[in-house]
Amino acid sequence: MLSTSDDKKPRPGASSLAGAAEIRARVEVPVRSSDGSWRTAEMISFTGLADGREHIAVVFPSASPVPLVRVHSECLTGDVFGSARCDCGPQLAEGVDQFAEKGGILLYLRQEGRGIGLYNKLDAYRLQDQGLDTFAANRELNFSDDMRDYGVAAQMLAALDVSRIRLRTNNPDKVKQLEEYGIAVEEVIPTGIHLNERNEHYLRVKAEWGGHTIKFAGESI
Ligand SMILES: Nc1nc2c(ncn2[C@@H]2O[C@H](COP(=O)(O)OP(=O)(O)OP(=O)(O)O)[C@@H](O)[C@H]2O)c(=O)[nH]1
Numbered sequence: 001m002l003s004t005s006d007d008k009k010p011r012p013g014a015s016s017l018a019g020a021a022e023i024r025a026r027v028e029v030p031v032r033s034s035d036g037s038w039r040t041a042e043m044i045s046f047t048g049l050a051d052g053r054e055h056i057a058v059v060f061p062s063a064s065p066v067p068l069v070r071v072h073s074e075c076l077t078g079d080v081f082g083s084a085r086c087d088c089g090p091q092l093a094e095g096v097d098q099f100a101e102k103g104g105i106l107l108y109l110r111q112e113g114r115g116i117g118l119y120n121k122l123d124a125y126r127l128q129d130q131g132l133d134t135f136a137a138n139r140e141l142n143f144s145d146d147m148r149d150y151g152v153a154a155q156m157l158a159a160l161d162v163s164r165i166r167l168r169t170n171n172p173d174k175v176k177q178l179e180e181y182g183i184a185v186e187e188v189i190p191t192g193i194h195l196n197e198r199n200e201h202y203l204r205v206k207a208e209w210g211g212h213t214i215k216f217a218g219e220s221i
């Protein structure tokens with residue numbers, strides 16, 4: 001688990017958050033999967049989200065009463081530019097591909113840099129280039145290891161009338177927080193392991209220090 005002092009603080013308004021947001025607009029958007037095929041998804045905006053940020057839900061039709069959900073934190077470098085320093089880009093593509101095929105809800109949260117923002121993440125990258133790992137670099141910049149609060153994800157799900165989910169993640173803190181916010185996580189499905197020669201150390205630190213359930217081929221981490 002993430003070992004930050006924040007873990008011990010009660011989440012702000014944990015019991016009252018879910019349900020406070022409302023849908024603002026639903027818009028159909030053609031979305032392209034990795035194989036080049038197109039599916040129509042609904043992009044949904046909200047009012048009343050606790051942190052006031054422009055998070056969106058990307059909803060692919062599903063008949064399941066317990067939808068597949070991915071709570072994806074924004075990573076401009078990985079999601080847009082395909083940076084190999086992390087695994088965010090392939091995780092996002094994997095989510096879109098799977099949901100386009102099977103249905104599901106992708107919550108795209110504007111929590112760049114685990115909540116510290118893009119410029120601070122780039123500062124953290126500079127420190128990592130000097131030898132610090134991804135969490136130590138945050139601490140060197142006077143942030144906790146992970147600043148993300150998933151109350152907004154619970155609010156978005158509640159506004160979509162979803163209270164039970166199957167969650168695609170390797171991050172146990174996402175599961176714990178969503179449950180604290182009143183979402184029943186009935187199944188946790190790990191993402192693929194998107195290893196490359198630039199992100200191996202990053203993934204290992206997430207597994208060993210961050211508690212992420214990332215299993216490397218032939219190892220039992
Ligand atoms: N502060 C910081 N943030 C990073 C770094 N690398 C990636 N990120 C951000 O981390 C977030 C993604 O979090 P991850 O820890 O990769 O994965 P996760 O979302 O916790 O877990 P999964 O659900 O399994 O993907 C995105 O917001 C990225 O911008 C880094 O070195 N430092």
Ligand SMILES: [Zn+2]
Nearest residue numbers: 075078086088
């Ligand atoms: Zn990333």
